[in-house]
Amino acid sequence: MFKVNDNYLKLPGSYLFSTIGRKVREYQEANPEKKVISLGIGDVTQPLAPAIIEALHSAVDEMAHAETFHGYAPDLGYEFLRSAIAKHDYADRGCMIAADEIFVSDGAKCDSGNIQEIFSVDNKIAVCDPVYPVYVDTNVMAGRTGTYDPKTEVWSDVIYMPCTAENNFAPELPKETPDLIYLCFPNNPTGSTITKDQLQVWVDYANKVGAVIIYDAAYEAYISESNVPHSIYECEGARTCAIELKSFSKNAGFTGTRLGYTVIPKDLKSGDVMLHSLWARRHGTKYNGAPYIVQKAGEAVYSEEGKKQLAEQVGYYMRNAKTIKDSLASMGYTVSGGVNAPYIWLKTPAGMTSWQFFDLLLEKANVVGTPGSGFGPSGEGYFRLTAFGTYENTLAALERIRGL
Amino acid sequence: MFKVNDNYLKLPGSYLFSTIGRKVREYQEANPEKKVISLGIGDVTQPLAPAIIEALHSAVDEMAHAETFHGYAPDLGYEFLRSAIAKHDYADRGCMIAADEIFVSDGAKCDSGNIQEIFSVDNKIAVCDPVYPVYVDTNVMAGRTGTYDPKTEVWSDVIYMPCTAENNFAPELPKETPDLIYLCFPNNPTGSTITKDQLQVWVDYANKVGAVIIYDAAYEAYISESNVPHSIYECEGARTCAIELKSFSKNAGFTGTRLGYTVIPKDLKSGDVMLHSLWARRHGTKYNGAPYIVQKAGEAVYSEEGKKQLAEQVGYYMRNAKTIKDSLASMGYTVSGGVNAPYIWLKTPAGMTSWQFFDLLLEKANVVGTPGSGFGPSGEGYFRLTAFGTYENTLAALERIRGL
Numbered sequence: 001m002f003k004v005n006d007n008y009l010k011l012p013g014s015y016l017f018s019t020i021g022r023k024v025r026e027y028q029e030a031n032p033e034k035k036v037i038s039l040g041i042g043d044v045t046q047p048l049a050p051a052i053i054e055a056l057h058s059a060v061d062e063m064a065h066a067e068t069f070h071g072y073a074p075d076l077g078y079e080f081l082r083s084a085i086a087k088h089d090y091a092d093r094g095c096m097i098a099a100d101e102i103f104v105s106d107g108a109k110c111d112s113g114n115i116q117e118i119f120s121v122d123n124k125i126a127v128c129d130p131v132y133p134v135y136v137d138t139n140v141m142a143g144r145t146g147t148y149d150p151k152t153e154v155w156s157d158v159i160y161m162p163c164t165a166e167n168n169f170a171p172e173l174p175k176e177t178p179d180l181i182y183l184c185f186p187n188n189p190t191g192s193t194i195t196k197d198q199l200q201v202w203v204d205y206a207n208k209v210g211a212v213i214i215y216d217a218a219y220e221a222y223i224s225e226s227n228v229p230h231s232i233y234e235c236e237g238a239r240t241c242a243i244e245l246k247s248f249s250k251n252a253g254f255t256g257t258r259l260g261y262t263v264i265p266k267d268l269k270s271g272d273v274m275l276h277s278l279w280a281r282r283h284g285t286k287y288n289g290a291p292y293i294v295q296k297a298g299e300a301v302y303s304e305e306g307k308k309q310l311a312e313q314v315g316y317y318m319r320n321a322k323t324i325k326d327s328l329a330s331m332g333y334t335v336s337g338g339v340n341a342p343y344i345w346l347k348t349p350a351g352m353t354s355w356q357f358f359d360l361l362l363e364k365a366n367v368v369g370t371p372g373s374g375f376g377p378s379g380e381g382y383f384r385l386t387a388f389g390t391y392e393n394t395l396a397a398l399e400r401i402r403g404l
Numbered sequence: 405m406f407k408v409n410d411n412y413l414k415l416p417g418s419y420l421f422s423t424i425g426r427k428v429r430e431y432q433e434a435n436p437e438k439k440v441i442s443l444g445i446g447d448v449t450q451p452l453a454p455a456i457i458e459a460l461h462s463a464v465d466e467m468a469h470a471e472t473f474h475g476y477a478p479d480l481g482y483e484f485l486r487s488a489i490a491k492h493d494y495a496d497r498g499c500m501i502a503a504d505e506i507f508v509s510d511g512a513k514c515d516s517g518n519i520q521e522i523f524s525v526d527n528k529i530a531v532c533d534p535v536y537p538v539y540v541d542t543n544v545m546a547g548r549t550g551t552y553d554p555k556t557e558v559w560s561d562v563i564y565m566p567c568t569a570e571n572n573f574a575p576e577l578p579k580e581t582p583d584l585i586y587l588c589f590p591n592n593p594t595g596s597t598i599t600k601d602q603l604q605v606w607v608d609y610a611n612k613v614g615a616v617i618i619y620d621a622a623y624e625a626y627i628s629e630s631n632v633p634h635s636i637y638e639c640e641g642a643r644t645c646a647i648e649l650k651s652f653s654k655n656a657g658f659t660g661t662r663l664g665y666t667v668i669p670k671d672l673k674s675g676d677v678m679l680h681s682l683w684a685r686r687h688g689t690k691y692n693g694a695p696y697i698v699q700k701a702g703e704a705v706y707s708e709e710g711k712k713q714l715a716e717q718v719g720y721y722m723r724n725a726k727t728i729k730d731s732l733a734s735m736g737y738t739v740s741g742g743v744n745a746p747y748i749w750l751k752t753p754a755g756m757t758s759w760q761f762f763d764l765l766l767e768k769a770n771v772v773g774t775p776g777s778g779f780g781p782s783g784e785g786y787f788r789l790t791a792f793g794t795y796e797n798t799l800a801a802l803e804r805i806r807g808l
Binding site (some may be wrong): 001002003004005006008009011015017018041043044045046047048050053056057060061063064065066069070071072073075106107109110113114117118119120121122123133134137138141179180209210211212253255256257258270273275278281282284285286287288289290291292293294390 | 405406407408409410412413415419421422445447448449450451452454457460461464465467468469470473474475476477479510511513514517518521522523524525526527537538541542545583584613614615616657659660661662674677679682685686688689690691692693694695696697698794
């Protein structure tokens with residue numbers, strides 16, 4: 001008689017954004033006349049940039065003729081895309097990352113969920129608290145997190161690194177030594193970031209204790225301050241301790257087009273086993289490459305035209321971020337983030353829980369945000385708004401919040 | 405100190421098709437003047453059909469405007485595609501599969517590799533021998549297969565079901581009771597198939613012993629005989645024991661476009677746990693949907709124009725299959741498959757091993773095929789050729805083989 005993976009049954013409730021989606025759907029079905037504005041899930045609203053559209057059309061045309069048709073992609077991704085990434089995202093910033101250390105994928109969510117698989121189930125993970133739920137949930141599914149206490153919302157075998165107003169939302173080195181450390185800067189959900197010097201401390205620590213940092217740099221394009229690192233490989237020694245995840249979703253609007261990549265330097269080893277080889281084996285066995293047309297679209301992200309158009313797009317969202325932050329502050333809310341990140345993190349008013357504020361916002365203002373507690377126990381009492389709406393909707397949402 | 409997933413280290417050698425790719429690359433680098441023809445990896449060569457190209461262009465145009473732009477896709481896939489699948493692949497064949505029992509993905513390889521994850525590591529798998537390597541390799545990575553004997557090429561905890569000339573390449577019910585049974589018909593690599601009555605025996609067996617059948621129907625479009633089932637759900641009782649995997653790669657040329665789906669009926673349960681819920685949770689947590697433009701392309705596969713064009717495409721490849729089979733037979737080779745499948749399975753001549761014949765074919769005829777032993781111990785002494793080349797290349801390859 002077959003048995004299921006019991007670890008799945010330990011997961012409390014459903015995936016955060018699925019729950020939010022269901023709540024909004026139910027509210028809309030009960031109140032079809034209301035126009036709900038979402039500043040909740042981190043989905044973009046601006047269309048793909050012209051340079052990307054052009055690349056897509058051209059790649060589609062290639063697929064229409066036998067001479068230029070593309071079947072299975074190379075395991076690691078097309079050379080044209082990996083070279084563009086190596087040049088623009090790394091070499092141009094003084095980071096030594098070779099094209100064959102880059103694994104093209106269908107997005108950073110999948111990679112951040114799957115990467116734990118190449119590590120032993122005995123390894124102990126450390127996560128920021130609050131944190132993007134995928135890091136913890138996928139480790140739960142793998143049986144790496146111990147037992148769950150529904151009262152404290154804490155897993156017995158996970159090292160939580162609180163990120164609160166007290167430490168300016170920057171995690172401190174954990175007391176207990178972890179094997180895998182998930183870091184995400186600019187941070188989702190808090191919108192905070194750390195300086196290159198602060199990140200260097202983490203790299204040195206990981207090298208010292210023999211831990212791997214899984215560095216999620218999905219929001220890198222939103223960095224506006226000069227002392228904030230765009231890649232962990234800007235830090236000395238990162239090649240022996242860090243894996244970096246990157247997304248095309250937020251810098252280029254690929255949430256519905258799906259493209260990302262993972263960097264595993266060949267210097268990152270356990271004994272003489274390269275993590276690069278293990279991930280290559282996983283990629284080759286369980287994955288079949290991102291679509292050719294999407295990889296061509298990804299290449300256009302690095303063209304001169306593409307870069308210019310996307311800088312404007314990021315600027316558009318960052319105007320939203322500034323508007324949200326300034327408006328909420330003027331209403332008396334305590335807000336952070338929004339300077340190097342598309343996320344604004346606010347303290348819920350009047351001691352409300354995160355979900356109470358979610359319900360209030362949905363029902364009274366018809367605005368959707370994300371409850372901070374959905375990201376971990378230290379997120380309780382906080383709330384995340386995203387800058388990814390249209391400017392008009394963002395203004396309208398703020399007007400409604402002002403009217404609460 | 406972090407540790408790696410030791411199960412990965414148990415994998416012998418590299419993924420079969422990566423090895424073949426490397427061998428061919430090395431041969432080409434050493435002999436740049438030779439024109440190698442590949443009838444090896446199951447990659448298609450015909451361009452995407454006009455109806456699909458049109459759908460892609462139109463979807464790309466939608467992505468260019470804010471009003472019609474698409475961000476994150478629904479967890480399970482777009483309703484328009486799931487409904488089309490439910491109608492054309494199931495309802496029209498008298499199978500009861502609801503749209504919300506269909507999970508759209510980026511391909512059957514990923515799904516067939518990931519599906520084992522929702523089951524306990526204690527579960528015992530049964531596979532046909534020879535078999536598509538992904539089924540076994542992904543179970544090795546999960547720690548479900550015991551120890552490997554390099555001499556016999558057998559895993560201690562896997563139930564092998566030999567498919568040889570003796571049983572007409574159809575597996576017999578295993579003596580030891582498995583928990584998970586991987587079946588693929590039309591079969592990769594042997595090109596054989598089983599009748600609906602034969603498949604019903606498997607469904608009855610699975611229901612009796614409490615096993616789950618993971619049914620890979622990736623080659624369904626190639627069925628030409630009327631007593632061969634297109635879906636396992638044509639069999640009575642399959643809704644309580646079977647998961648079905650489907651691909652758009654072989655019926656519509658999506659090897660480089662990436663689309664597939666998995667069906668998990670809500671009646672398939674362990675106690676009161678629906679496997680449907682577990683897979684939904686995995687999809688929601690570790691995956692972020694197939695690209696909108698690719699799902700629109702998938703919808704076009706079911707349009708009147710699309711169906712007509714793709715029937716022609718399948719016909720084109722099946723002419724290759726018939727040509728390969730008839731030619732090889734006329735040369736004295738023992739061949740099977742190729743009637744309901746794009747694969748021709750041949751006995752290597754003169755007692756050669758599969759890899760010896762691979763090397764001979766590569767070096768003397770500059771033709772690439774796939775060594776049968778790469779698919780499992782019972783594949784030794786066999787060789788797979790695919791019908792996915794162009795007609796011209798197929799003829800040329802056969803001419804070269806005739807000249808050996």
